[in-house]
Amino acid sequence: MLSITGLSVAYGGLHALERVSLEVRAGEFVTIVGPNGAGKTTLLKAISGAVPAAAGRIEYGGRDLGRLAAAARARLGIAHVPEGRKVFPSLTVLENLEMGSYRAEARRRRAEGLDMVYALFPPLRERRGELAGTLSGGQQQMLALGRGLMARPDLLLLDEPSQGLAPRLIEAIFEAIARIREARGLTILLVEQRVVEAVELCDRAYVLETGRIVLEGGRETLLADPRVQRAYLGA
Amino acid sequence: MGGIYAVMSIGLALIFGVMRVVNFAQGDFMMLGMYLTYYLAVAYRLDPLLGALVVVPPFFVLGVLVHRALLVRVTGGGDPQRQMDAQLILTLGLSLIITNATTMVLSPMPRQIRTGYATEAFGLGPLLVNQARAYAFVMAVLLAVVVFVFLTRTDLGKALRAAADEPEAAGYQGIDVRAMHGLAFGIGVALVAAAGGLLATYHPIEPTVGVNFIVLMFVAVVLGGLGSIPGAFVGGLVIGLVQAVTLLVLPLQLQNAGVFIAFLAVLYLRPQGLFGRRLRTV
Ligand SMILES: Nc1ncnc2c1ncn2[C@@H]1O[C@H](COP(=O)(O)OP(=O)(O)OP(=O)(O)O)[C@@H](O)[C@H]1O
Ligand SMILES: [Mg+2]
Numbered sequence: 001m002l003s004i005t006g007l008s009v010a011y012g013g014l015h016a017l018e019r020v021s022l023e024v025r026a027g028e029f030v031t032i033v034g035p036n037g038a039g040k041t042t043l044l045k046a047i048s049g050a051v052p053a054a055a056g057r058i059e060y061g062g063r064d065l066g067r068l069a070a071a072a073r074a075r076l077g078i079a080h081v082p083e084g085r086k087v088f089p090s091l092t093v094l095e096n097l098e099m100g101s102y103r104a105e106a107r108r109r110r111a112e113g114l115d116m117v118y119a120l121f122p123p124l125r126e127r128r129g130e131l132a133g134t135l136s137g138g139q140q141q142m143l144a145l146g147r148g149l150m151a152r153p154d155l156l157l158l159d160e161p162s163q164g165l166a167p168r169l170i171e172a173i174f175e176a177i178a179r180i181r182e183a184r185g186l187t188i189l190l191v192e193q194r195v196v197e198a199v200e201l202c203d204r205a206y207v208l209e210t211g212r213i214v215l216e217g218g219r220e221t222l223l224a225d226p227r228v229q230r231a232y233l234g235a
Numbered sequence: 236m237g238g239i240y241a242v243m244s245i246g247l248a249l250i251f252g253v254m255r256v257v258n259f260a261q262g263d264f265m266m267l268g269m270y271l272t273y274y275l276a277v278a279y280r281l282d283p284l285l286g287a288l289v290v291v292p293p294f295f296v297l298g299v300l301v302h303r304a305l306l307v308r309v310t311g312g313g314d315p316q317r318q319m320d321a322q323l324i325l326t327l328g329l330s331l332i333i334t335n336a337t338t339m340v341l342s343p344m345p346r347q348i349r350t351g352y353a354t355e356a357f358g359l360g361p362l363l364v365n366q367a368r369a370y371a372f373v374m375a376v377l378l379a380v381v382v383f384v385f386l387t388r389t390d391l392g393k394a395l396r397a398a399a400d401e402p403e404a405a406g407y408q409g410i411d412v413r414a415m416h417g418l419a420f421g422i423g424v425a426l427v428a429a430a431g432g433l434l435a436t437y438h439p440i441e442p443t444v445g446v447n448f449i450v451l452m453f454v455a456v457v458l459g460g461l462g463s464i465p466g467a468f469v470g471g472l473v474i475g476l477v478q479a480v481t482l483l484v485l486p487l488q489l490q491n492a493g494v495f496i497a498f499l500a501v502l503y504l505r506p507q508g509l510f511g512r513r514l515r516t517v
Contacts, residue, residue, distance in 0.1 A: 048407055049406070050406060050407075071410055071412070074406065074408055074409035079407065086403060087401070090400050091396055095397075098390065099394065099405070099410070102390065102410055147408070151408065151409070
């Protein structure tokens with residue numbers, strides 16, 4: 001479904017990603033873990049078209065995304081739930097969700113999408129008329145996730161959905177992700193610093209460090225790897 | 236007067252809110268709107284109140300074209316400080332060019348549209364309300380309502396606000412942020428031109444007429460809270476009201492003194508403006 005080969009991204013002269021290659025097959029749940037500043041967010045932004053690639057190729061559904069703008073990629077069914085949530089603060093909760101279903105394929109089935117999101121995150125239904133900027137951090141994360149789901153995406157990109165949340169909320173968010181996946185058979189690419197939870201959930205994972213993929217493998221392989229245990233699992 | 240100020244200020248606020256561009260040429264687009272309304276009145280005997288609506292489509296197209304030809308070069312991405320300098324120079328330059336070109340082509344001579352109702356008045360109890368101003372006010376409020384409904388009830392209007400809030404996330408929803416900038420600029424220019432058309436029902440028209448109004452637009456927009464549309468609307472109304480009250484107690488030349496005093500008072504008591512949000516706390 002998503003195939004990246006030799007991707008490099010630079011900010012000014014600084015290389016944030018260097019010759020990264022990875023593969024996400026249809027229906028797969030793939031996680032990327034790595035320390036601060038490794039380039040995880042940059043990788044997701046390159047896929048959704050928010051930052052340009054300096055070199056390499058990103059193929060989605062067999063099609064080269066090349067220089068397609070972010071909006072055009074979203075219309076192809078790529079939904080990006082960004083780091084730091086980035087909900088639309090001066091729009092209501094409902095309007096935020098409506099904007100999630102802005103693309104034509106999703107707009108037609110907006111009512112159905114709203115039912116699904118409200119069932120998943122009941123607090124959003126209660127506060128649907130309120131401005132998104134007034135929600136708590138956890139509710140904003142629900143809204144960001146809900147907005148992403150409203151797009152009826154084929155590929156869902158999630159950037160640190162647990163960031164800044166209390167442990168109990170993190171559990172709820174991860175649980176929701178697992179449920180979404182089961183219900184919709186979505187393809188998911190998740191970026192996380194909470195390595196244990198993220199790797200537990202996924203089928204396969206990559207470890208990204210200073211802009212390069214240093215390790216990849218299935219869930220069991222990765223959890224058993226001594227380097228991962230030392231660096232991320234505190235073993 | 237307040238209704239017209241409200242419409243022009245909404246135009247400026249929309250452009251600033253969505254694009255973060257301060258458009259110094261708004262006063263000149265208003266002036267051009269006045270001239271087009273004037274020539275429609277002279278050539279086709281079109282009532283300026285209708286002329287003000289007729290100028291909306293051509294000025295919308297003009298706004299979109301100006302955005303596409305000029306503003307895309309100085310918005311979206313790049314070093315923010317340098318972008319801001321470039322925007323300032325661009326819109327100020329545009330303003331100078333429009334003023335001077337109009338002076339050259341149409342001469343600096345002031346013109347006036349003669350309408351039957353410009354010198355008539357309604358009796359409202361003890362008050363006399365000039366008919367031209369009353370009709371212009373009603374039209375202005377109607378225009379503002381249309382814009383408001385567009386922004387809050389249609390997907391396109393909501394997308395415009397989303398692009399203003401979080402351009403990056405708007406892109407992730409499939410919203411073409413650059414197209415939204417063009418839309419905002421087109422609507423902003425069309426609104427200020429329509430406000431000019433309404434103003435032309437009773438105000439003389441000359442190439443430099445915009446300067447007097449751009450200052451009031453800025454005051455209205457800041458008064459209402461930078462970039463807030465309802466804020467700009469109320470800000471415009473407040474300015475019209477304060478001007479009218481000032482006129483009762485001070486000579487005509489000082490009518491804007493009251494506006495600036497009210498402006499300073501509001502900013503002192505409520506620095507974020509009447510409708511502004513405080514800095515975002517995440
Ligand atoms: N807009 C930018 N301009 C310049 N440098 C940037 C920009 N965004 C990120 N960088 C740099 O690129 C590198 C990768 O950043 P990125 O945000 O992708 O890392 P990350 O893995 O997502 O980190 P975190 O875990 O903190 O979210 C970092 O060195 C960062 O400082
Ligand atoms: Mg990141």
